Amino acid sequence: MAAGLLTGLVVFVLASFVGFEVINKVPPTLHTPLMSGANAISGIAVIGAVLIAGAQEWNVTVILGLIAVVLATVNVVGGFLVTDRMLQMFKKKEVKA
Protein backbone atom coordinates (compact mmCIF):
# COMPACT_ATOMS: atom_id res chain seq x y z
CA MET A 1 0.00 0.00 0.00
CA ALA A 2 1.27 3.44 -0.86
CA ALA A 3 2.55 5.52 2.04
CA GLY A 4 0.23 8.38 1.13
CA LEU A 5 -2.84 6.18 1.37
CA LEU A 6 -1.77 4.89 4.76
CA THR A 7 -1.22 8.38 6.13
CA GLY A 8 -4.62 9.39 4.79
CA LEU A 9 -6.19 6.44 6.57
CA VAL A 10 -4.55 7.40 9.88
CA VAL A 11 -5.81 10.97 9.52
CA PHE A 12 -9.31 9.76 8.63
CA VAL A 13 -9.65 7.43 11.61
CA LEU A 14 -8.32 9.94 14.11
CA ALA A 15 -10.54 12.72 12.74
CA SER A 16 -13.57 10.42 13.02
CA PHE A 17 -12.84 9.85 16.70
CA VAL A 18 -12.47 13.59 17.23
CA GLY A 19 -15.84 14.07 15.51
CA PHE A 20 -17.55 11.52 17.77
CA GLU A 21 -16.11 13.12 20.90
CA VAL A 22 -16.88 16.69 19.91
CA ILE A 23 -20.47 16.13 18.89
CA ASN A 24 -21.65 13.76 21.60
CA LYS A 25 -24.34 15.09 23.97
CA VAL A 26 -25.84 17.87 21.93
CA PRO A 27 -29.29 19.03 23.19
CA PRO A 28 -32.20 18.22 20.81
CA THR A 29 -32.83 21.92 20.20
CA LEU A 30 -29.56 22.13 18.34
CA HIS A 31 -29.87 18.96 16.26
CA THR A 32 -31.15 20.71 13.15
CA PRO A 33 -28.62 23.60 13.22
CA LEU A 34 -25.82 21.13 13.97
CA MET A 35 -26.81 19.04 11.00
CA SER A 36 -27.01 21.95 8.59
CA GLY A 37 -23.74 23.35 9.95
CA ALA A 38 -22.01 20.00 9.49
CA ASN A 39 -23.60 19.86 6.06
CA ALA A 40 -21.94 23.15 5.16
CA ILE A 41 -18.60 21.75 6.30
CA SER A 42 -19.05 18.76 3.99
CA GLY A 43 -19.01 21.35 1.22
CA ILE A 44 -15.22 21.29 1.79
CA ALA A 45 -15.34 19.31 -1.46
CA VAL A 46 -15.11 22.79 -2.99
CA ILE A 47 -11.33 22.81 -2.49
CA GLY A 48 -10.99 19.46 -4.26
CA ALA A 49 -13.08 20.90 -7.07
CA VAL A 50 -10.84 23.97 -7.30
CA LEU A 51 -7.75 21.76 -7.50
CA ILE A 52 -8.99 19.71 -10.46
CA ALA A 53 -10.54 22.72 -12.21
CA GLY A 54 -7.28 24.65 -12.01
CA ALA A 55 -5.59 23.55 -15.25
CA GLN A 56 -5.17 26.22 -17.92
CA GLU A 57 -6.36 24.23 -20.94
CA TRP A 58 -9.95 23.08 -21.39
CA ASN A 59 -10.67 19.37 -21.01
CA VAL A 60 -13.24 17.04 -19.46
CA THR A 61 -11.61 17.21 -16.03
CA VAL A 62 -11.66 21.02 -15.91
CA ILE A 63 -15.32 21.15 -16.96
CA LEU A 64 -16.32 18.57 -14.34
CA GLY A 65 -14.25 20.47 -11.80
CA LEU A 66 -15.98 23.76 -12.55
CA ILE A 67 -19.42 22.19 -12.22
CA ALA A 68 -18.26 20.75 -8.90
CA VAL A 69 -17.05 24.20 -7.80
CA VAL A 70 -20.53 25.66 -8.37
CA LEU A 71 -22.37 22.78 -6.63
CA ALA A 72 -20.04 22.67 -3.63
CA THR A 73 -20.16 26.46 -3.21
CA VAL A 74 -23.96 26.32 -3.08
CA ASN A 75 -23.58 23.68 -0.37
CA VAL A 76 -21.09 25.78 1.62
CA VAL A 77 -22.73 29.20 1.37
CA GLY A 78 -26.31 27.93 1.62
CA GLY A 79 -25.40 25.69 4.56
CA PHE A 80 -23.64 28.30 6.68
CA LEU A 81 -26.18 31.06 5.99
CA VAL A 82 -29.25 28.95 6.72
CA THR A 83 -27.64 27.68 9.93
CA ASP A 84 -27.00 31.26 11.00
CA ARG A 85 -30.59 32.18 10.18
CA MET A 86 -31.85 29.41 12.45
CA LEU A 87 -29.50 30.20 15.29
CA GLN A 88 -30.45 33.86 15.10
CA MET A 89 -34.00 32.87 16.04
CA PHE A 90 -32.74 31.04 19.12
CA LYS A 91 -30.64 34.05 20.06
CA LYS A 92 -33.52 36.51 19.82
CA LYS A 93 -35.55 34.41 22.17
CA GLU A 94 -32.78 33.94 24.70
CA VAL A 95 -32.49 37.69 25.19
CA LYS A 96 -36.21 37.92 25.79
CA ALA A 97 -36.30 35.10 28.31
Add this chain to the structure above:
Amino acid sequence: MNSGFTEFLPTGIEITYLVAASLFIVGLKQLGSPATARRGNLIAAIGMFLAVVATLLNQSVLNYQMILLGVVIGSLVGAIAAQRVEMTAMPQMVGLLNGLGGAASTLIAVGEYWRLMGLGETIPLDATITVILSVLIGNITLTGSFLAFAKLQGLVSGSPVTYPLQQPINVLLLIGFLAGSAYLVATAPDPTVFLVINGISLLLGVLFVLPIGGADMPVVISLLNSFSGLAASAAGFVLMNNMLIIAGALVGASGIILTQIMCKAMNRSIASVLFGAFGGATKATGGASGTQQDKIVRSIGAEEGAMMLGYARSVVIVPGYGMAVAQAQHTVRELADQLEKMGVEVKYAIHPVAGRMPGHMNVLLAEANVPYPQLHDMDDINPEFERTDVALVIGANDVVNPAARSDANSPIYGMPILEVDKAQHTIVIKRGMSAGFAGVENELFYKDKTMMLFGGAKDVVAQLVSEVKQL
Protein backbone atom coordinates in the same frame (compact mmCIF):
# COMPACT_ATOMS: atom_id res chain seq x y z
CA MET B 1 12.85 36.61 -2.77
CA ASN B 2 10.33 35.31 -5.25
CA SER B 3 11.79 31.82 -5.28
CA GLY B 4 11.79 31.82 -1.48
CA PHE B 5 8.09 32.60 -1.54
CA THR B 6 7.25 29.78 -3.93
CA GLU B 7 9.33 27.42 -1.83
CA PHE B 8 7.44 28.33 1.29
CA LEU B 9 4.03 28.27 -0.39
CA PRO B 10 3.22 24.51 -0.17
CA THR B 11 4.13 24.52 3.52
CA GLY B 12 2.06 27.65 4.08
CA ILE B 13 -0.93 26.03 2.41
CA GLU B 14 -0.63 22.91 4.57
CA ILE B 15 -0.38 25.02 7.73
CA THR B 16 -3.45 27.01 6.71
CA TYR B 17 -5.28 23.70 6.21
CA LEU B 18 -4.28 22.69 9.72
CA VAL B 19 -5.67 25.97 11.07
CA ALA B 20 -8.87 25.51 9.06
CA ALA B 21 -9.32 21.94 10.34
CA SER B 22 -8.86 23.18 13.91
CA LEU B 23 -11.46 25.89 13.32
CA PHE B 24 -13.89 23.24 12.07
CA ILE B 25 -13.40 21.21 15.25
CA VAL B 26 -13.79 24.23 17.54
CA GLY B 27 -16.78 25.40 15.49
CA LEU B 28 -18.54 22.01 15.73
CA LYS B 29 -17.85 21.90 19.46
CA GLN B 30 -19.45 25.31 19.94
CA LEU B 31 -22.39 24.39 17.71
CA GLY B 32 -23.25 21.83 20.38
CA SER B 33 -24.13 24.37 23.06
CA PRO B 34 -26.98 26.91 22.85
CA ALA B 35 -24.92 29.80 24.20
CA THR B 36 -22.10 29.47 21.67
CA ALA B 37 -23.82 27.87 18.68
CA ARG B 38 -23.96 30.95 16.49
CA ARG B 39 -20.31 31.78 17.09
CA GLY B 40 -19.45 28.14 16.35
CA ASN B 41 -21.11 28.37 12.96
CA LEU B 42 -19.17 31.56 12.22
CA ILE B 43 -15.89 29.95 13.28
CA ALA B 44 -16.51 26.99 10.97
CA ALA B 45 -17.33 29.40 8.12
CA ILE B 46 -14.06 31.24 8.70
CA GLY B 47 -12.25 27.90 8.57
CA MET B 48 -13.90 27.19 5.23
CA PHE B 49 -12.92 30.60 3.89
CA LEU B 50 -9.26 30.06 4.89
CA ALA B 51 -9.21 26.61 3.29
CA VAL B 52 -10.58 27.96 -0.01
CA VAL B 53 -8.16 30.92 -0.10
CA ALA B 54 -5.21 28.62 0.64
CA THR B 55 -6.29 26.30 -2.17
CA LEU B 56 -6.51 29.16 -4.66
CA LEU B 57 -2.84 29.93 -3.90
CA ASN B 58 -1.86 26.44 -5.03
CA GLN B 59 0.63 26.68 -7.90
CA SER B 60 -1.30 24.25 -10.06
CA VAL B 61 -4.40 26.45 -9.96
CA LEU B 62 -4.25 28.77 -12.97
CA ASN B 63 -7.81 28.97 -14.23
CA TYR B 64 -8.79 31.80 -11.88
CA GLN B 65 -11.47 33.59 -13.89
CA MET B 66 -13.61 30.52 -14.40
CA ILE B 67 -13.18 29.28 -10.83
CA LEU B 68 -14.11 32.64 -9.35
CA LEU B 69 -17.09 32.82 -11.69
CA GLY B 70 -18.14 29.40 -10.39
CA VAL B 71 -17.72 30.53 -6.79
CA VAL B 72 -19.79 33.67 -7.42
CA ILE B 73 -22.60 31.74 -9.10
CA GLY B 74 -22.61 29.11 -6.33
CA SER B 75 -22.57 31.76 -3.59
CA LEU B 76 -25.50 33.65 -5.12
CA VAL B 77 -27.61 30.53 -5.50
CA GLY B 78 -26.73 29.38 -1.98
CA ALA B 79 -27.41 32.77 -0.39
CA ILE B 80 -30.77 33.19 -2.11
CA ALA B 81 -31.83 29.66 -1.19
CA ALA B 82 -30.81 30.20 2.45
CA GLN B 83 -32.79 33.47 2.57
CA ARG B 84 -35.93 32.16 0.94
CA VAL B 85 -36.36 28.70 2.45
CA GLU B 86 -39.26 28.26 4.89
CA MET B 87 -38.32 26.78 8.25
CA THR B 88 -40.83 23.99 7.61
CA ALA B 89 -38.84 23.11 4.48
CA MET B 90 -35.54 22.76 6.38
CA PRO B 91 -35.35 18.98 5.91
CA GLN B 92 -35.68 19.34 2.15
CA MET B 93 -33.06 22.08 2.11
CA VAL B 94 -30.57 19.95 4.03
CA GLY B 95 -31.40 16.99 1.79
CA LEU B 96 -30.77 19.03 -1.32
CA LEU B 97 -27.48 20.46 -0.01
CA ASN B 98 -26.34 16.95 0.95
CA GLY B 99 -26.99 15.85 -2.61
CA LEU B 100 -24.96 18.74 -4.04
CA GLY B 101 -22.03 17.85 -1.76
CA GLY B 102 -22.23 14.24 -2.92
CA ALA B 103 -22.38 15.35 -6.56
CA ALA B 104 -19.29 17.54 -6.14
CA SER B 105 -17.34 14.64 -4.61
CA THR B 106 -18.31 12.32 -7.46
CA LEU B 107 -17.37 14.89 -10.09
CA ILE B 108 -13.95 15.28 -8.46
CA ALA B 109 -13.34 11.54 -8.58
CA VAL B 110 -14.58 11.20 -12.17
CA GLY B 111 -12.57 14.22 -13.27
CA GLU B 112 -9.40 12.90 -11.66
CA TYR B 113 -9.91 9.46 -13.23
CA TRP B 114 -10.38 11.06 -16.64
CA ARG B 115 -7.17 13.03 -16.19
CA LEU B 116 -5.26 9.89 -15.20
CA MET B 117 -6.66 8.00 -18.19
CA GLY B 118 -5.61 10.88 -20.46
CA LEU B 119 -1.99 10.50 -19.33
CA GLY B 120 -1.91 7.16 -21.15
CA GLU B 121 0.05 5.43 -18.39
CA THR B 122 -1.15 2.66 -16.13
CA ILE B 123 -3.12 4.07 -13.23
CA PRO B 124 -1.72 3.09 -9.81
CA LEU B 125 -3.77 0.56 -7.86
CA ASP B 126 -4.48 2.84 -4.90
CA ALA B 127 -5.70 5.62 -7.20
CA THR B 128 -8.17 3.28 -8.91
CA ILE B 129 -9.50 1.96 -5.61
CA THR B 130 -9.99 5.40 -4.07
CA VAL B 131 -11.73 6.67 -7.21
CA ILE B 132 -14.11 3.70 -7.20
CA LEU B 133 -14.93 4.18 -3.50
CA SER B 134 -15.44 7.88 -4.06
CA VAL B 135 -17.89 7.50 -6.95
CA LEU B 136 -19.80 4.83 -5.01
CA ILE B 137 -20.34 6.98 -1.91
CA GLY B 138 -20.75 10.22 -3.86
CA ASN B 139 -23.34 8.83 -6.26
CA ILE B 140 -25.39 7.15 -3.55
CA THR B 141 -25.39 10.43 -1.62
CA LEU B 142 -26.41 12.32 -4.76
CA THR B 143 -29.40 10.29 -5.91
CA GLY B 144 -30.39 9.21 -2.40
CA SER B 145 -30.56 12.82 -1.24
CA PHE B 146 -32.44 14.00 -4.29
CA LEU B 147 -35.02 11.25 -3.83
CA ALA B 148 -35.32 12.13 -0.13
CA PHE B 149 -35.84 15.75 -1.21
CA ALA B 150 -38.54 14.73 -3.67
CA LYS B 151 -40.27 12.62 -1.01
CA LEU B 152 -40.22 15.42 1.58
CA GLN B 153 -41.33 18.00 -0.96
CA GLY B 154 -44.22 15.76 -1.97
CA LEU B 155 -42.99 15.46 -5.56
CA VAL B 156 -43.14 11.69 -5.17
CA SER B 157 -45.10 9.66 -2.65
CA GLY B 158 -43.57 9.91 0.82
CA SER B 159 -44.58 6.42 1.82
CA PRO B 160 -42.17 3.49 1.63
CA VAL B 161 -42.12 1.81 -1.77
CA THR B 162 -41.67 -1.92 -1.81
CA TYR B 163 -41.58 -4.29 -4.75
CA PRO B 164 -40.90 -7.98 -5.25
CA LEU B 165 -37.30 -9.21 -5.25
CA GLN B 166 -36.14 -5.96 -3.67
CA GLN B 167 -33.15 -7.40 -1.84
CA PRO B 168 -32.04 -9.79 -4.64
CA ILE B 169 -32.04 -6.89 -7.11
CA ASN B 170 -29.92 -4.79 -4.75
CA VAL B 171 -27.48 -7.64 -4.22
CA LEU B 172 -27.28 -8.22 -7.97
CA LEU B 173 -26.49 -4.56 -8.58
CA LEU B 174 -23.86 -4.61 -5.87
CA ILE B 175 -22.25 -7.67 -7.45
CA GLY B 176 -22.30 -5.88 -10.80
CA PHE B 177 -20.59 -2.90 -9.21
CA LEU B 178 -17.93 -5.09 -7.59
CA ALA B 179 -17.33 -7.00 -10.83
CA GLY B 180 -16.89 -3.77 -12.77
CA SER B 181 -14.57 -2.44 -10.07
CA ALA B 182 -12.51 -5.63 -10.09
CA TYR B 183 -12.19 -5.34 -13.86
CA LEU B 184 -10.91 -1.76 -13.56
CA VAL B 185 -8.46 -2.72 -10.84
CA ALA B 186 -7.16 -5.86 -12.56
CA THR B 187 -6.92 -4.66 -16.17
CA ALA B 188 -6.48 -1.43 -18.06
CA PRO B 189 -8.69 1.60 -17.38
CA ASP B 190 -11.84 1.43 -19.47
CA PRO B 191 -14.18 4.45 -19.84
CA THR B 192 -17.22 2.28 -20.63
CA VAL B 193 -16.88 0.07 -17.58
CA PHE B 194 -16.21 3.15 -15.48
CA LEU B 195 -19.42 4.80 -16.69
CA VAL B 196 -21.35 1.59 -16.05
CA ILE B 197 -20.26 1.41 -12.40
CA ASN B 198 -21.19 5.08 -12.08
CA GLY B 199 -24.65 4.27 -13.40
CA ILE B 200 -25.02 1.34 -11.02
CA SER B 201 -24.06 3.44 -8.01
CA LEU B 202 -26.51 6.17 -9.00
CA LEU B 203 -29.24 3.53 -9.19
CA LEU B 204 -28.21 2.11 -5.80
CA GLY B 205 -28.80 5.52 -4.22
CA VAL B 206 -32.37 5.57 -5.52
CA LEU B 207 -33.08 2.00 -4.45
CA PHE B 208 -31.58 2.70 -1.03
CA VAL B 209 -34.02 5.52 -0.19
CA LEU B 210 -37.06 4.22 -2.13
CA PRO B 211 -38.19 1.64 0.48
CA ILE B 212 -37.68 4.06 3.38
CA GLY B 213 -40.27 6.66 4.18
CA GLY B 214 -42.85 7.93 6.57
CA ALA B 215 -41.68 8.31 10.13
CA ASP B 216 -38.19 7.11 9.23
CA MET B 217 -37.37 10.23 7.24
CA PRO B 218 -35.33 11.90 10.05
CA VAL B 219 -33.09 8.83 10.10
CA VAL B 220 -32.55 8.96 6.35
CA ILE B 221 -31.66 12.64 6.39
CA SER B 222 -29.13 12.09 9.20
CA LEU B 223 -27.62 9.12 7.43
CA LEU B 224 -27.29 10.96 4.12
CA ASN B 225 -25.68 13.83 6.01
CA SER B 226 -23.11 11.36 7.25
CA PHE B 227 -22.64 10.02 3.70
CA SER B 228 -22.00 13.50 2.32
CA GLY B 229 -19.13 13.80 4.79
CA LEU B 230 -17.75 10.39 3.87
CA ALA B 231 -18.02 11.34 0.18
CA ALA B 232 -15.87 14.42 0.81
CA SER B 233 -13.38 12.24 2.69
CA ALA B 234 -13.26 9.76 -0.18
CA ALA B 235 -12.58 12.62 -2.61
CA GLY B 236 -9.79 13.61 -0.23
CA PHE B 237 -8.24 10.16 -0.63
CA VAL B 238 -8.45 10.51 -4.41
CA LEU B 239 -6.55 13.80 -4.32
CA MET B 240 -4.49 12.83 -1.24
CA ASN B 241 -5.65 16.00 0.47
CA ASN B 242 -5.75 15.91 4.28
CA MET B 243 -8.07 18.90 4.56
CA LEU B 244 -10.81 17.04 2.70
CA ILE B 245 -10.20 13.84 4.65
CA ILE B 246 -10.43 15.54 8.05
CA ALA B 247 -13.46 17.72 7.34
CA GLY B 248 -15.28 14.81 5.71
CA ALA B 249 -14.56 12.51 8.65
CA LEU B 250 -15.88 15.10 11.14
CA VAL B 251 -19.16 15.40 9.24
CA GLY B 252 -19.37 11.64 8.79
CA ALA B 253 -19.06 11.13 12.55
CA SER B 254 -21.63 13.80 13.42
CA GLY B 255 -24.14 12.33 10.98
CA ILE B 256 -23.73 8.87 12.48
CA ILE B 257 -24.29 10.19 16.02
CA LEU B 258 -27.50 11.95 15.00
CA THR B 259 -28.64 8.82 13.17
CA GLN B 260 -28.14 6.81 16.36
CA ILE B 261 -30.09 9.35 18.42
CA MET B 262 -32.99 9.24 15.94
CA CYS B 263 -33.04 5.45 15.89
CA LYS B 264 -33.09 5.35 19.67
CA ALA B 265 -36.01 7.80 19.72
CA MET B 266 -37.99 5.38 17.56
CA ASN B 267 -36.71 2.21 19.19
CA ARG B 268 -35.48 0.93 15.85
CA SER B 269 -32.07 -0.25 14.78
CA ILE B 270 -30.39 1.28 11.75
CA ALA B 271 -30.61 -2.08 10.02
CA SER B 272 -34.38 -2.29 10.49
CA VAL B 273 -34.80 1.23 9.13
CA LEU B 274 -32.73 0.45 6.06
CA PHE B 275 -33.96 -3.02 5.27
CA GLY B 276 -37.20 -3.59 7.17
CA ALA B 277 -40.01 -2.07 5.16
CA PHE B 278 -42.18 -0.10 7.55
CA GLY B 279 -44.98 -0.24 5.00
CA GLY B 280 -45.15 -4.04 4.89
CA ALA B 281 -46.04 -4.37 8.55
CA THR B 282 -48.53 -1.54 8.28
CA LYS B 283 -50.57 -3.32 5.66
CA ALA B 284 -50.95 -6.28 7.99
CA THR B 285 -52.64 -4.17 10.66
CA GLY B 286 -54.58 -2.23 8.06
CA GLY B 287 -56.99 -5.13 7.69
CA ALA B 288 -57.84 -5.17 11.37
CA SER B 289 -58.70 -1.49 11.42
CA GLY B 290 -61.72 -2.15 9.25
CA THR B 291 -63.69 -2.99 12.37
CA GLN B 292 -63.02 0.42 13.85
CA GLN B 293 -66.27 1.92 12.54
CA ASP B 294 -68.28 0.96 15.60
CA LYS B 295 -65.90 2.78 17.95
CA ILE B 296 -67.09 6.10 19.31
CA VAL B 297 -65.31 9.36 18.65
CA ARG B 298 -66.12 12.41 20.76
CA SER B 299 -66.08 15.55 18.71
CA ILE B 300 -66.25 19.02 20.27
CA GLY B 301 -66.36 22.58 18.94
CA ALA B 302 -63.94 25.43 19.47
CA GLU B 303 -66.11 27.03 22.18
CA GLU B 304 -66.12 23.91 24.33
CA GLY B 305 -62.41 23.40 23.70
CA ALA B 306 -61.68 26.96 24.77
CA MET B 307 -63.58 26.43 28.01
CA MET B 308 -61.62 23.29 28.81
CA LEU B 309 -58.34 25.07 28.16
CA GLY B 310 -59.24 28.37 29.83
CA TYR B 311 -60.34 26.80 33.11
CA ALA B 312 -57.50 24.30 33.30
CA ARG B 313 -54.63 24.77 35.71
CA SER B 314 -52.04 23.20 33.48
CA VAL B 315 -51.97 22.63 29.72
CA VAL B 316 -49.33 20.76 27.78
CA ILE B 317 -49.21 21.50 24.06
CA VAL B 318 -47.97 18.67 21.85
CA PRO B 319 -47.10 20.07 18.43
CA GLY B 320 -46.59 17.75 15.48
CA TYR B 321 -45.71 18.12 11.86
CA GLY B 322 -49.34 18.88 11.03
CA MET B 323 -48.98 22.12 12.96
CA ALA B 324 -45.84 22.96 11.03
CA VAL B 325 -47.42 22.28 7.65
CA ALA B 326 -50.34 24.53 8.54
CA GLN B 327 -47.83 27.24 9.57
CA ALA B 328 -49.80 27.45 12.82
CA GLN B 329 -46.83 27.92 15.18
CA HIS B 330 -47.44 31.66 15.57
CA THR B 331 -51.14 31.20 16.31
CA VAL B 332 -50.28 28.46 18.78
CA ARG B 333 -47.98 30.81 20.66
CA GLU B 334 -50.77 33.42 20.70
CA LEU B 335 -53.04 30.82 22.30
CA ALA B 336 -50.37 29.95 24.85
CA ASP B 337 -49.86 33.64 25.71
CA GLN B 338 -53.59 34.12 26.15
CA LEU B 339 -53.86 31.08 28.41
CA GLU B 340 -50.91 32.24 30.50
CA LYS B 341 -52.60 35.60 30.98
CA MET B 342 -55.50 33.69 32.51
CA GLY B 343 -53.15 31.95 34.92
CA VAL B 344 -52.87 28.64 33.10
CA GLU B 345 -49.48 26.96 33.23
CA VAL B 346 -48.45 26.18 29.63
CA LYS B 347 -45.69 23.83 28.53
CA TYR B 348 -44.70 22.36 25.20
CA ALA B 349 -43.83 18.69 24.87
CA ILE B 350 -41.41 17.94 22.05
CA HIS B 351 -40.93 14.41 20.79
CA PRO B 352 -37.40 13.78 19.47
CA VAL B 353 -38.73 12.92 16.01
CA ALA B 354 -41.44 15.57 15.87
CA GLY B 355 -41.04 17.10 12.43
CA ARG B 356 -39.05 15.57 9.63
CA MET B 357 -35.49 15.98 10.80
CA PRO B 358 -33.73 15.88 14.16
CA GLY B 359 -34.69 18.90 16.28
CA HIS B 360 -36.96 20.31 13.58
CA MET B 361 -39.84 21.23 15.91
CA ASN B 362 -37.56 23.25 18.21
CA VAL B 363 -36.53 25.39 15.26
CA LEU B 364 -40.13 25.98 14.20
CA LEU B 365 -41.21 27.04 17.71
CA ALA B 366 -38.14 29.25 18.05
CA GLU B 367 -39.21 30.93 14.82
CA ALA B 368 -42.53 31.72 16.53
CA ASN B 369 -40.67 33.15 19.56
CA VAL B 370 -41.77 30.48 22.00
CA PRO B 371 -39.59 30.96 25.11
CA TYR B 372 -36.94 28.26 25.38
CA PRO B 373 -37.72 27.28 29.02
CA GLN B 374 -41.26 26.27 27.99
CA LEU B 375 -39.98 23.53 25.67
CA HIS B 376 -39.67 20.15 27.32
CA ASP B 377 -38.09 16.96 26.06
CA MET B 378 -40.00 13.72 26.15
CA ASP B 379 -38.20 12.33 29.21
CA ASP B 380 -38.86 15.51 31.22
CA ILE B 381 -42.52 15.87 30.39
CA ASN B 382 -43.81 12.30 30.44
CA PRO B 383 -43.99 12.00 34.27
CA GLU B 384 -45.93 15.28 34.34
CA PHE B 385 -48.86 14.23 32.16
CA GLU B 386 -50.62 12.62 35.14
CA ARG B 387 -50.77 16.04 36.79
CA THR B 388 -51.83 17.80 33.61
CA ASP B 389 -55.43 18.92 33.14
CA VAL B 390 -55.46 19.16 29.37
CA ALA B 391 -53.04 17.85 26.79
CA LEU B 392 -53.55 19.70 23.51
CA VAL B 393 -52.32 17.66 20.56
CA ILE B 394 -51.93 19.73 17.40
CA GLY B 395 -51.22 17.83 14.23
CA ALA B 396 -49.29 15.05 15.94
CA ASN B 397 -50.32 11.44 15.62
CA ASP B 398 -47.82 8.59 15.73
CA VAL B 399 -45.79 10.13 18.57
CA VAL B 400 -48.84 10.06 20.87
CA ASN B 401 -50.20 6.66 19.82
CA PRO B 402 -50.61 4.43 22.90
CA ALA B 403 -50.33 1.38 20.65
CA ALA B 404 -46.58 1.92 20.77
CA ARG B 405 -46.83 0.90 24.44
CA SER B 406 -49.53 -1.73 24.40
CA ASP B 407 -49.93 -3.39 21.01
CA ALA B 408 -47.04 -5.72 20.20
CA ASN B 409 -48.39 -6.18 16.68
CA SER B 410 -48.25 -2.51 15.83
CA PRO B 411 -45.42 -1.43 13.52
CA ILE B 412 -44.59 1.39 15.92
CA TYR B 413 -44.54 -0.91 18.97
CA GLY B 414 -41.70 -0.03 21.34
CA MET B 415 -41.27 3.51 20.06
CA PRO B 416 -41.11 5.90 23.04
CA ILE B 417 -44.17 8.18 22.94
CA LEU B 418 -45.51 11.24 24.69
CA GLU B 419 -48.02 9.79 27.15
CA VAL B 420 -50.85 12.27 26.58
CA ASP B 421 -53.42 9.59 27.38
CA LYS B 422 -52.39 9.92 31.03
CA ALA B 423 -53.56 13.53 31.21
CA GLN B 424 -57.02 14.29 32.68
CA HIS B 425 -58.27 15.23 29.23
CA THR B 426 -56.81 15.22 25.78
CA ILE B 427 -57.89 17.51 22.97
CA VAL B 428 -56.72 16.45 19.53
CA ILE B 429 -56.81 18.98 16.71
CA LYS B 430 -56.85 17.12 13.43
CA ARG B 431 -58.21 17.46 9.92
CA GLY B 432 -59.96 14.12 9.91
CA MET B 433 -59.67 10.55 11.11
CA SER B 434 -56.92 9.55 8.69
CA ALA B 435 -53.96 7.54 9.91
CA GLY B 436 -50.61 9.16 10.73
CA PHE B 437 -47.44 9.33 8.72
CA ALA B 438 -46.54 5.77 9.65
CA GLY B 439 -49.92 4.65 8.34
CA VAL B 440 -51.06 3.34 11.71
CA GLU B 441 -54.52 3.68 13.25
CA ASN B 442 -54.48 5.63 16.55
CA GLU B 443 -56.59 4.26 19.41
CA LEU B 444 -56.04 7.45 21.40
CA PHE B 445 -58.80 9.08 19.33
CA TYR B 446 -61.37 6.58 20.59
CA LYS B 447 -60.64 6.93 24.29
CA ASP B 448 -63.28 8.36 26.66
CA LYS B 449 -61.01 11.18 27.81
CA THR B 450 -60.16 12.25 24.28
CA MET B 451 -62.03 15.04 22.49
CA MET B 452 -61.53 15.53 18.78
CA LEU B 453 -61.52 19.05 17.42
CA PHE B 454 -61.75 18.68 13.65
CA GLY B 455 -60.37 21.24 11.23
CA GLY B 456 -57.18 22.73 9.87
CA ALA B 457 -54.69 23.45 12.67
CA LYS B 458 -54.37 27.16 11.94
CA ASP B 459 -58.10 27.88 11.70
CA VAL B 460 -58.99 25.85 14.76
CA VAL B 461 -56.28 27.38 16.92
CA ALA B 462 -57.29 30.88 15.75
CA GLN B 463 -60.89 30.10 16.78
CA LEU B 464 -59.63 28.85 20.14
CA VAL B 465 -57.73 32.11 20.65
CA SER B 466 -60.80 34.25 20.07
CA GLU B 467 -63.01 31.97 22.18
CA VAL B 468 -60.51 32.00 25.05
CA LYS B 469 -60.43 35.81 24.93
CA GLN B 470 -64.19 35.88 25.48
CA LEU B 471 -64.09 33.71 28.60
